[in-house]
Amino acid sequence: MVPSTSRLRAYLAEARDPHNAYRRLVVLPPPATLAPTAAALEAPAIAVTSATDLPVGSVRPDDAGALLGHEYRDILIDVREGLDLDALAAAAGAVQGGGLLCLLVPALPDWPSLADPGLARWLSWPAEPVDAAGHFRRRLIRLLREDASVMIHPAAPPPLPPPPPPTAPAADPQCATRDQEAAVAAVLGVASSPRPHPCVITADRGRGKSAALGIAAARLAASGYASILVTAPRRSAATTLLRHAGADVTPAVRFLPADELLRHHHDAQLLLVDEAAGLSGPVLEALLQRYQRVAFATTIHGYEGTGRGFRLRFRETLERIAPEYTALHLATPVRWATGDPLEAFLFEALLLDAEPATGVTTPDSPPQVEHVRASALAADERALRELFGLLVDAHYQTRPEDLRRMLEAPEAAIWRIVDGAGHTIAAGLTLEEGGLPRDLQGAILHGERRLRGHLLPQSLAAHAGLADATRLRHRRVHRLAVHPDLQRRGLGRRLLTAITEAAAADGLDTAGTVFGATPELLAFWRSAGFDPIHVGHRRDAASGTRAAFMLRPCSAAGRALTSLGTTAFANDLPWRLAGPLRDSPAALVAALLQGLPFPPPTGRDRAIAAAFAHGHRGADDAGAAIQRLLLSAGAGGLPEALSPTDRALLIGRFLQHQGWATLAAEASASGRRQVTDRLRRAVAMLLAVAPQ
Structure with a gap:
């Protein structure tokens, strides 16, 4: 018999934290069904499902990331359509304190052996969901049953612990916590400091870091800042920041993808990088070097990639390039209490806080x-x-x-x-x-x-x-x-x-x-x-x-x-280096050349290259011969005597066909004549090591 809406509503009411501090996970196996369960949710509520004819709003699992930055009292996920862990983690981040994350699931004993549609996009052809093992689902069911804070219908909910004492309120009326207040002040400090220094803000999800960036951006725009750029792995990852910044009403705050920020020069009084752990280390380093005033923020234990690797590796970059950087960690949740049961369960089930072992040792040689x-x-x-x-x-x-x-x-x-x-x-x-x-x-x-x-x-x-x-x-x-x-x-x-x-x-x-x-x-x-x-x-x-x-x-x-x-x-x-790979860094091109089967230069090639090196030929006349010389030398590794700038000039001119103005900027040279002089010396070095 399908539970009535009134019975479900009573059951869910019993699950709630009356203090609106903690959130709880509710598991609803059969006979629970979608429409009555959705009707029993407390507004504002939303369902993650492909169904649309429901008493609450809905969003498809593929679009669950759009829930981030929004708040709901209750969220229902119809797992029977397929278990999507990314959607589960994203939805959990949108549940308010005192609210419920409800999972409509198959019968638990049968679930691991069922064909889960959520696996279809991850399996390689010709495998189908029925071919998948159920190991993760068995583990998930075990964790659900072992966690005393999880409610599995129709079992009565165990009591919740008392909420922690309230935290001291922030003095800033726009900030929910003192942590968030400190983050806003740090970003404003980056923008106004006479000596440029970046700041790095880290937090677990739900601590208000993105909102802090947005609040700071809005204040700067109101004070006259005309160019505040925002970037993130995807525009959707910066939704909260942009909303708090009022980006839809002020032209001072603009979102640009990270690759666009690096491909072209953009004037910026401040660059805000949200969910920075979702960008690669080289991209973050390049942004840090190109833009004077930068604030980075990232989730440490999030579903969109890890912030721990960011924290460890990027710290080394910061200490090398900008040792005066400011670092803050936001610990106090904004929408739920510290010690939230739903957060703790998801950390364990999805391994959001998984880290390498400590105290490891080098194994016996050779390791097995x-x-x-x-x-x-x-x-x-x-x-x-x-x-x-x-x-x-x-x-x-x-x-x-x-x-x-x-x-x-x-x-x-x-x-x-x-x-x-x-x-x-x-x-x-x-x-x-x-x-x-x-x-x-x-x-x-x-x-x-x-x-x-x-x-x-x-x-x-x-x-x-x-x-x-x-x-x-x-x-x-x-x-x-x-x-x-x-x-x-x-x-x-x-x-x-x-x-x-x-x-x-x-x-x-x-x-x-x-x-x-x-x-x-x-x-x-x-x-x-x-x-x-x-x-x-x-x-x-x-x-x-x-x-x-x-x-x-x-x-x-x-x-x-x-x-x-x-x-x-x-x-x-x-051909590719002169076309689609023309903007590839010289160091990458040099790495690609190594070990490739390029033929050695001919005697004629060497003679033409030597004529260029001694000033008897121009770069265009000698270019084809020098290209073959450079490819052959690169296959064995370009000579160490060549500086990085000389390598960049050789590769840029003779492999990527870059213009003289670009090369002059690379070499900090006054123009074509100085660049040509450096190229002549570099070609002479190549001739000394190139295969005969």
């Missing part, structure tokens, strides 16, 4: 790599927390859905290295790709068909023209992390070697990877035996990087594909 079963990992909370904490720390865009995919996707495999005490000190997540049917290969090659998953082979076929990539079978390294205290000791390479050897033993053709290309990462993957096959043309808006595709062969067919791919990449690279 373990292939970990997802079922065992899901049942071992310490091991799961340590391993996922490593991945979160290393990859700034790791999200709760990555946790579920790791534990339930049939194509996923988990690898780790442990120290003597059993702590995880290195971890990898791989995905099986390729082996696609022959009748689909042509359509993929010509860009007419794109299957779910299989990123590596489909991209190599469609964008690099490697038809066999879809036929062969690959083990793609999706995530790789080494404990921050044990890096640069060979653990990452050891892990990759074991993954590659296992791929060969399993009859696969290659191990591969796709990542945002930087000189450091290219050097690391090369040192592990991987060769570059393709570089994407589009920059990622959050990282500012282009995707690099690399392979390490595991079979004869894999060696043939890798050889063909590297040769094709080398042949195409000169």
Whole structure:
């Protein structure tokens, strides 16, 4: 019998905290249904569901991120349509103190074995939700039953602890807490200080940091500031900031994507960077160097990536570039009380606060790599927390859905290295790709068909023209992390070697990877035996990087594909550097050149380059010969005697065909003559080391 609306309303009323301090999670298995449950919610309320004919407003799970920055008394999520962990975390952040987050779920004993529609977008073709394991769902059900603060209908709710004593109110009437008041003052201080220094504001979700940035921006705009720029990984991540800043009514506050801020010069009296942990380290460093007055804010334990890695790595950048920076951490929640049960449960269930193990040691040499079963990992909370904490720390865009995919996707495999005490000190997540049917290969090659998953082979076929990539079978390294205290000791390479050897033993053709290309990462993957096959043309808006595709062969067919791919990449690279990769940093171009099969320069090439070096030829007349000389030298590594500026000039002129004004700005030179003089000296150095 379906519970009546009145009975549900009475049950939910019993669950509420009468002090409006704590929030609670309510689980509603059958016979609860959508419409009566929605009708029992207390306004303002909203449902996360694809259904629309409800007594409350609704938002689709894919759009749940739009709830951030808004407040609701109750929120209902229809999990029967599919469990979306990102939507769950986003919705929880919008529930007010005293409110409820209600989950409409399948029968708990049956849930792990059901075909969950929420997995459809994460599984690689031809897998369907019915093929997924239920390990994450089994763990979630266990945690729900073990947590005394969670209500599972129809069980009576246990009593809530008394609310903590009230915190002292802020003196500023626009601020909800003293923490938020201090954050507003810090941002105003960045804008007004005679000596530019950045500030960094960190907080868990719901502490009012984005609102603090917006309040400060509104006050600055009202006082006459005409150019306050805002950026974030996505515009939606800055919604709260922009609303509090009144960006819709004042032209002084504008949002611009981070890559736009770096591609073109924009005058700014102040730059506000919200959810900074969702941007890559190189992008954050570039923003810090380009804009004088910057305030950064980020969520530390959020669902949109981690702030812990940001906190650790960006601190080093700040201490190097701007050691006088101000750091604040907001601890007091704005909309609910400290010790909120819903927040505590989500931290545990979604591992939002997972961090690497402490007190780790270097393992015996050589360390042993373990292939970990997802079922065992899901049942071992310490091991799961340590391993996922490593991945979160290393990859700034790791999200709760990555946790579920790791534990339930049939194509996923988990690898780790442990120290003597059993702590995880290195971890990898791989995905099986390729082996696609022959009748689909042509359509993929010509860009007419794109299957779910299989990123590596489909991209190599469609964008690099490697038809066999879809036929062969690959083990793609999706995530790789080494404990921050044990890096640069060979653990990452050891892990990759074991993954590659296992791929060969399993009859696969290659191990591969796709990542945002930087000189450091290219050097690391090369040192592990991987060769570059393709570089994407589009920059990622959050990282500012282009995707690099690399392979390490595991079979004869894999060696043939890798050889063909590297040769094709080398042949195409000169054109791409003058076209879609023209704005790539010189250090990245130099890293791409290393190890590629460029032919040595001919005697004629050397003679023409020498004529340029001695002032007998112009750069345009000698350019083609110097390009071949530069490619050949770059394959073996450009000479260390060349300064970074000289490398940038050589690459910019002879590979990327940059204009003289751009080159002069790079070299801080007065014009073409000074740039040419430096190029002549640099070419002379190349001639001294280039292969004969």
